[in-house]
Amino acid sequence: MAATMTNEIFKFSCTLQGHEMDVRAVTAAYYPDSSIITASRDRTARIWIPTGSGYEEQHCMRGHENFIAAVCVLPPSDKYPKGLIATGGNDHKINVYQPDSPVPEYTLTGHANTVCALAAGKFGTLLSGSWDTTAKVWLNQRNVMTLKGHDAAVWAVALMPGQGLMLTGSADKTIKMWRAGKSERTFVGHSDCVRALAILSELEFLSAANDNTIRRWTTSGDCTQQLQAHTSFVYSIALLPNGSDFVTSGEDRTVRVWRQGDCSQTITLPAQSVWCVAALPNGDIVAGSSDGVARVFSTNPERIASAEAQDLYNQQVAAFSMPAKAQAFGGIKMEDLPGKEDLSKPGKKEGQTKLVRVGDTVEAYSWSVADSNWNKIGDVVGTEGDDTQPSSSKVMYEGTEYDYVFNVDLEEGKPALKLPYNISEDPWLTAQRFIHSNDLSQQFLEEIANFIIKNTKGVTLGGAAPPSGGDPFTGGSRYIPGSEPPPGVPRAGGDPTTPRSGTDPFTGAGRYVPTYGASSQPNQIPSAAPQTKQPNPYFPKLTFVTFDTANAQAILAKLKDFNSALDESGQLDEVAFGQLEQLLLNAGNSASPTAEQLGTLWRALQWPMDKVFPAIDILRLVIRHPAINQHFCNQTDGNQFLSRLLLLASESSTPASRMLAMRTLSNAFSQPHGAELLAANRDTVITSALQCQGVANKNLHVAMTTVLLNFAVVLQSGSDIEARSHCLSAASTILDNESDPEALFRLLVAIGTLMSVDDNALAIGKSLDILPVVRKHCAVKEPAKVGECAQKVAALLL
Secondary structure, three states: OHHHHHHOOOEEEEEEEOOOOOEEEEEEOOOOOOOEEEEEOOOOEEEEEEEOOEEEEEEEEOOOOOOEEEEEEEOOOOOOOOOEEEEEEOOOOEEEEOOOOOOOOEEEOOOOOOEEEEEEOHHHOEEEEEOOOEEEEEEOOEEEEEEEOOOOOEEEEEEOOOOOEEEEEEOOOEEEEEEOOEEEEEEEOOOOOEEEEEEOOOOEEEEEEOOOEEEEEEOOOOEEEEEEOOOOOEEEEEEOOOOOOEEEEEOOOEEEEEEOOEEEEEEEOOOOOEEEEEEOOOOOEEEEEOOOEEEEEEOOOOOOOOHHHHHHHHHHHHOOEEEOOOOOOOOOEHHHOOEHHHHHOOOOOOOOEEEEEEOOEEEEEEEEOOOOEEEEEEEEEOOEOOOOOOHHHOEEEOOEEEOEEEEEOOOOOOOOEEEEEOOOOOHHHHHHHHHHHOOOOHHHHHHHHHHHHHHOOOOOOOOOOOOOOOOOOOOOOOOOOOOOOOOOOOOOOOOOOOOOOOOOOOOOOOOOOOOOOOOOOOOOOOOOOOOOOOOOOOOOOOOOOOOOOOOHHHHHHHHHHHHHHOOOOOOOOHHHHHHHHHHHHOOOOOOOOOHHHHHHHHHHOOOOOOOOHHHHHHHHHHOOOHHHHHHHHOOOOHHHHHHHHHHHOOOOOOHHHHHHHHHHHHHHOOOHHHHHHHHHOHHHHHHHHHOOOOOOOHHHHHHHHHHHHHHHHHOOOOOOHHHHHHHHHHHHHHHOOOOOHHHHHHHHHHHHHHHOOOHHHHHHHHHOOOHHHHHOOOOOOOOHHHHHHHHHHHHHHO
16 A cells, blocks of 8 residues: 555646635535635635536635634534534634634634634644744633743644644744643754644654754654755645645645655645645645645546646746745856756756756756656746846845845834845745844734835735735744733632531432521622631532432322323333332332343333433433443443433423433433443533523523533543533533522532642633632522532632
């Protein structure tokens, strides 16, 4: 297979044309099938669906106030079965769209500058990187963590599989690995801005940078390989479907294909900057560039363009004009160049560039190993010694002629800095290089670029229209006096409450009768520290909360009543009914159930929605028995059992059945098999609980909040920070809208329990900004446990 892959050559397939400015980000979409998403400086993102001859635009997504710099897709979920599309923009926002909608489903705010990198994980997790030097973790539309530690823009983000690790690459030339919001390791090696990351496995990843290189790293911190990848900045990297080979794109106009560690193909585009490249599930690749076009390349003969279309594409590449002072050439002299006959000599490696003199022009060629041929990639303009450029208009600076050399005054009392510029250059790239050379702050980028545009009246040669905002390719980490500090976190003092001793506030009936009243003024937390600190009676909660009480005779009477109303095919006969009766009466003892009893219960659980709730009530009681819990929740049968239970808890069910199904889920935690099944399906179960919020049934609200509380008990052990973030986010979402006192209390205990685990969990709680919501309940006097528990949660958050 590896040898076959090595021989595959990408050829031009088609163009995606519709954007008005640079295509800055591309990705494959989950929906529609085989579609592509592009995002642009023109403030739009577009979905392209395959047709017989290529792709056509399905619709255009709008909503950003300035250019879009990043795009990613979130995988399908119960709520969004088609997945979601996230875009990050220069307006500091992340817009999230449903794939079939042109307007955002919701918008995430919190970054203080351009959002330039996005990566999606499990359970709706989204990781974003920004020019504000931070990365943020989002879950269920909430910012659950902010990763601070870089000194410049965070240009790349990635989520490692299976370890709870996150990676960020920055303009400060480093990569950081994070766990639970803390930086565990810093990878140092690149000599310029880190622009892209790609995950190879749980132990390895790739990075690409403005130093023209790609590096291969292990999570232990070792750089195991360095590739001189491009002749200029490397902007993007993407794994091919085989998971080991990859493609890169950069400022040297190329996409390069890397197989088994070597560059096997160089694809030159008719545009200066190839901002992004993505691999598609079918094996094709798509690249977005500075001319506002995305181009697809394929190895599949059925998707490769016709010979005429390929010839036209090659002509466009060959006709492209390149400035001689571009970084790839470094300035050339006409008299030093060989003639076209020099192209008879084979190249030494894939992608090697050669310049030849053809009359009064200079042509650039690139060596293709696959074709064993030099392919023309453009004409070089503005060579040194070219008399077509009047020397009288040039300004000499440090031995080189420029169209302009500006004096730039950035700091009062300090000498002006020299800014050389040629009209063939991109003013934004020139501004960025000027910042990098003089160790200036990124905050000057837009100001400098606009200064160039204004003082040259926007004159450029062979370039695209100037963008509406700049990109911090590299970032100075210099301190800027007078700049605002990052938002502070309130510091916690001593315990501001006077804990009282007491019994476990959870009883079999789910009700707690306090023996003391609450103190404190409305919406305030007492500030006086106690003389003696008593144990916290509320959290962390160490044992599961279950619903144990029942009126067995009433359950059996209702079961009998409903049974008689069924048609004969669904009715239980006297023997079967007796089996359920015996199962229910033995629920509280150690008597082992029979296979017949459990089979009859499962049969009753298939009754119609309006008649099934007595059977669910029996299940709710017996699921606490170890043998019954194992029977329903084991690895073989657990998914079928859980699917039925979640259906009974869904919107298609009755309020009574939903409430009892939620109580059953709560009780299932009481034995190891049930706890393991629910933990493995946490995302689905919590989504089901969240869907109960709009139902006006206090008992259902108490049941759903108990499910969250029991998840908090489970998550006290282990190190799954993503799971804790998920539960905290769900609990805080419900807390903001809940009014039932018992449900409120259980939410507060769940939140307190999760945040008591360690400092990382507490940091997540603080980042959710739930303190104002918690404070609303600090003065509740009846029941007193709500006010007192709220005070203790608030004390953690201060």
